[in-house]
Amino acid sequence: MLTRIDHIGIACFDLDATVEFYRATYGFEVFHTETNEEQGIREAMLRINGTDDGGASYLQLLEPTREDSTVAKWLARNGEGVHHIAFGTADVDGEAEQIRGKGIRVLYDEPRIGSMGSRITFLHPKDCHGVLTELVTSAPADGTGEGQGH
Amino acid sequence: MLTRIDHIGIACFDLDATVEFYRATYGFEVFHTETNEEQGIREAMLRINGTDDGGASYLQLLEPTREDSTVAKWLARNGEGVHHIAFGTADVDGEAEQIRGKGIRVLYDEPRIGSMGSRITFLHPKDCHGVLTELVTSAPADGTGEGQGH
Numbered sequence: 387m388l389t390r391i392d393h394i395g396i397a398c399f400d401l402d403a404t405v406e407f408y409r410a411t412y413g414f415e416v417f418h419t420e421t422n423e424e425q426g427i428r429e430a431m432l433r434i435n436g437t438d439d440g441g442a443s444y445l446q447l448l449e450p451t452r453e454d455s456t457v458a459k460w461l462a463r464n465g466e467g468v469h470h471i472a473f474g475t476a477d478v479d480g481e482a483e484q485i486r487g488k489g490i491r492v493l494y495d496e497p498r499i500g501s502m503g504s505r506i507t508f509l510h511p512k513d514c515h516g517v518l519t520e521l522v523t524s525a526p527a528d529g530t531g532e533g534q535g536h
Numbered sequence: 537m538l539t540r541i542d543h544i545g546i547a548c549f550d551l552d553a554t555v556e557f558y559r560a561t562y563g564f565e566v567f568h569t570e571t572n573e574e575q576g577i578r579e580a581m582l583r584i585n586g587t588d589d590g591g592a593s594y595l596q597l598l599e600p601t602r603e604d605s606t607v608a609k610w611l612a613r614n615g616e617g618v619h620h621i622a623f624g625t626a627d628v629d630g631e632a633e634q635i636r637g638k639g640i641r642v643l644y645d646e647p648r649i650g651s652m653g654s655r656i657t658f659l660h661p662k663d664c665h666g667v668l669t670e671l672v673t674s675a676p677a678d679g680t681g682e683g684q685g686h
Binding site: 387388389390391394396398404407410411412413414434435436437438439443445465466467468471473485488490511514515516517 | 537538539540541544546548554557560561562563564584585586587588589593595615616617618621623635638640661664665666667
């Protein structure tokens, strides 16, 4: 079961400038930053609200760290904007398996590590009416009660 | 103050098929449907989770009802995908005014009526790092305590 909008992923050319835009315009503060070398991104998570499954919803601002990353290629084609959306679930493995069984292409064989120690996978946008869709199970320590037993 | 991700607006060519995709793939059910003749759209709201400001987060699926609507033109350029994101606030008028004062283009002189009797306005995507951004104050009856005094 998918129980929340976990985050909206927004691709940008300059992470520091985009973080400053969201702070100055709306007052949103940075909750967490990290670099994911595997995905070739540097990111900032802005926490917007808590959710009734015990989790939270974030904006995830993404800047590519290398020219050959998928986000760099996406930015070159599309310019800045919404790159993907993510739904939170207690069981990313089970959800990915069920959804794969419905004929939707799941991009990873097994979930990988995403923001803040979460476990994530992606669904092919062409199978999802044009929306690159991520599934996320938060790390246990974030208070959602997710990620147990992994 | 913006207190939640209110919704993610997703443009599609065929609302019924897209609603069915979200139901069959994830189990998301339709919470509300309506047609907004002014905006030239037919929409379905799928409620994903409650938020800690007393509101909720939705997916808003949008199908154009006429060729000259902004969503029809957007679909012709971009194909299906995420069209806009929306933040919830108790005071869309005050927020719009403050943000306009920071030099961001606000698309309506005064907020207009959006989904479920809410009051909404939009910020120009070129002033928001490529993201068409909506501000929403829910109708009073939805239990968020918003919309009082308007």
